[in-house]
Amino acid sequence: MNEETTGAQHEETPVPDTAPPPPEGPRPSFVRRLLRSRTARAVTVAALAGALVGAGTVAWRTDTLPLLGPSPCWDSLGSGSMDALFGDRRTEVDEQSLRTGPMGDGGAYGQCRITGYDGDRARRQVTVNVRRLDGLRGTDSQDWPSEFLASGMVPLGEGLPGMTSSTRAWIALPQACTGRDEFTGPTVVDIAMGRAGFEVSREYTLRDRNALTGALIDAANGVIDEFGCSGTYREPRDLQAPVEWDRTEPSAFCGIKGLTLPAAYRSSLRRTQVGGEGGPARVCEAGTSFREASVRLTTVVDPALAEIYSWDSLRSGAPVKGSRGYGKIGGNRAVYRAVCQTGPVIFVLEQLRPAGKGDRFTFTRDLLPAYAAAEAERIGCAPQKLTFPAS
Numbered sequence: 001m002n003e004e005t006t007g008a009q010h011e012e013t014p015v016p017d018t019a020p021p022p023p024e025g026p027r028p029s030f031v032r033r034l035l036r037s038r039t040a041r042a043v044t045v046a047a048l049a050g051a052l053v054g055a056g057t058v059a060w061r062t063d064t065l066p067l068l069g070p071s072p073c074w075d076s077l078g079s080g081s082m083d084a085l086f087g088d089r090r091t092e093v094d095e096q097s098l099r100t101g102p103m104g105d106g107g108a109y110g111q112c113r114i115t116g117y118d119g120d121r122a123r124r125q126v127t128v129n130v131r132r133l134d135g136l137r138g139t140d141s142q143d144w145p146s147e148f149l150a151s152g153m154v155p156l157g158e159g160l161p162g163m164t165s166s167t168r169a170w171i172a173l174p175q176a177c178t179g180r181d182e183f184t185g186p187t188v189v190d191i192a193m194g195r196a197g198f199e200v201s202r203e204y205t206l207r208d209r210n211a212l213t214g215a216l217i218d219a220a221n222g223v224i225d226e227f228g229c230s231g232t233y234r235e236p237r238d239l240q241a242p243v244e245w246d247r248t249e250p251s252a253f254c255g256i257k258g259l260t261l262p263a264a265y266r267s268s269l270r271r272t273q274v275g276g277e278g279g280p281a282r283v284c285e286a287g288t289s290f291r292e293a294s295v296r297l298t299t300v301v302d303p304a305l306a307e308i309y310s311w312d313s314l315r316s317g318a319p320v321k322g323s324r325g326y327g328k329i330g331g332n333r334a335v336y337r338a339v340c341q342t343g344p345v346i347f348v349l350e351q352l353r354p355a356g357k358g359d360r361f362t363f364t365r366d367l368l369p370a371y372a373a374a375e376a377e378r379i380g381c382a383p384q385k386l387t388f389p390a391s
Contacts, residue, residue, distance in 0.1 A: 073112035073128050074098045076222020077215055084211035085126055085193070086116040098130060098226050107132035107140070109187070109223075126193045126212075128219050132178070133185030138311030140185065141335075145308075145348075147196045149298055154240040155279025156213070160233060161186070161302065163279055166208035166242075167194050169216040172280075172304065177229035185308035189220045205242045213239065243275040245290035254284035254297055259374035262366055264356040268294060280305050287353070294355040295363055296348075299375050303343035313337040313346070322372065323385040334364040336372050340381035347372045 071077050072093045082091070091114055098110035109130035116124040133140045148170045153163040162171030172186035180186065193212055199205050217235045224231065248270055253261040255274050269286040273293075276282045280302035285293035300306045317330030327336030332351040337344055349371060351363040369386040376384040 071222075072114055073219050074110070074222045074226050076219045076225075077114075078218065081211070081215040081218045082114075085215055086114070086124060089116040089118060089123065091116050098223065100227050102132045107134050107184075112219075124193065126191060126215070128189065128191050128215075130187070130189050130223055132180075132187045133305075133308045135185055135307040135310035136183040138316070140308050141312045144190075145298065147192065148190055149276070149281045149283055149300075150197060151273040151275040151283045151285040151293070151296070152197050152199070152243050153275045153283070154243060155276060156236050157239065157278070158234070158236050160236060161280060162188075162216070163276060163281070164209060164213045164216065164239065165197075165275075166205040166212065167196050167198055168192055169209075169212045171216055171220050171233065172302075173220065173224060173227075174229065174231065175304070177224060177227055177231075180304060183307060183310045186304040189216065189223055191216045191219065202242060209239065209242070240277070243273055245271045245273045248272045248286060254286070256371075256374045256378055258377060259367075259370055262356075264360070265363065265366075267357075268355045287355075292353070294351065294353040296350040296352060297367075297371060298346070298348040298350075299379070300346040300348070301342065301379060306337070306344045306346040309335050309337070309346045309348065312348075318389050320368070321387050324382045325372075325384060327386075329364055329368060329388065332361055332364065334368045336368065336384075336386065338372065338376060338381055338384055340376070340379070345376075345379065345381060347375055 072082070072091075073095060093112065093114050095112045096110045100109075102109055109132070111130070112128040114126045115122050133144065135141070148163070148168050150165065150168065153165040153168065156162045156164055156169075156171060160171060163169065168190070170188050170190035172188050175186065178187040191212055193208065214235055217233050221232045224233075248261065248266070249255070249272075250261040250263075250266050253259045254272060261269060268288055271289055272284060272286045273290065274282070274284045281298055281300045283299075284297045285295070286297075287294040300309070312333075312335040313327045315328065316333070316335060317328040320327040320329050320334065320336055322336060322338065324340075325336055325338035327334065327347075329335075334347075334349045336347045338347065347368075349364040349368050351361055354361060355363055365388065369388075372384045372386055376382065
């Protein structure tokens with residue numbers, strides 16, 4: 001299998017050696033920086049003196065010799081997680097010191113990046129972020145969901161507040177540990193490996209998803225401990241089967257009873273994938289094939305996670321009024337916030353590419369009222385009747 005480095009970077013693209021910009025704050029001791037990996041080479045400190053050390057940022061090389069010192073990513077990723085992710089490859093780690101409060105307005109607590117090498121060639125890169133998701137400024141309502149609220153993801157289950165796939169996974173930290181302000185989402189640990197949504201086969205999907213999920217739980221527990229909080233998450237025993245693309249059922253679009261896909265879109269939305277059933281967010285993507293989604297429909301039922309769309313539901317387009325809610329609609333995106341018995345629920349429609357006869361960009365306006373009404377009925381929310389401005 002051709003494995004990839006984080007983001008859209010292909011495996012043959014060299015991975016830069018530079019560490020992320022260092023945050024301000026207390027610096028770890030020199031010895032701690034040198035020994036900041038449980039998979040570090042058991043040699044003398046002098047042999048490790050070439051490690052890149054920055055203010056608040058550490059970097060080191062590892063290989064398969066005996067373990068020494070704390071584990072990568074804030075002493076969280078032990079040999080089990082590292083072996084599952086990288087096997088016997090040599091790895092290099094760039095790690096920011098983890099803050100107990102977010103840096104500035106960006107919501108970032110820290111980042112850890114691990115790159116696995118085959119010889120001198122970077123073959124796999126895994127990035128762990130700890131961040132507080134924003135809702136007040138709208139900075140985390142599009143890019144983060146496009147990767148971490150995708151139709152190929154399944155819930156962690158067993159009461160764990162997160163989702164996972166073979167390339168992306170995330171979990172919310174306990175609010176009792178991190179706190180949460182109004183109009184902010186949860187503080188999450190997320191982990192990324194390769195290009196989002198890239199899959200080769202079911203075998204590789206299951207293998208990589210299990211490895212990524214285990215590393216996510218380890219990282220989250222390490223962060224909880226680093227924050228001085230008690231309690232740990234337990235790795236889920238049984239995840240749902242990997243999500244697959246299927247033929248679109250026009251009379252129950254996205255598997256929602258009562259939601260009919262207009263005839264104008266049926267030829268261009270022939271394939272559908274629905275993920276997240278029973279979790280914090282249910283996501284449906286549809287398009288001409290599994291390789292290219294044209295539309296995305298997201299229902300966020302977790303009240304804390306719903307807050308990341310606060311800005312969009314108030315200030316991102318023309319107003320939408322509902323019998324028990326409100327929202328905004330723009331050219332290719334609509335966000336509606338419903339008042340439900342369990343708290344706020346968010347319905348998001350996005351048109352990613354032209355769809356329908358004449359390559360139209362009217363999907364959000366054509367489907368939002370029916371989608372909100374059918375989804376509200378499906379999840380047991382109060383009836384929702386939406387109206388648009390006259391223009």
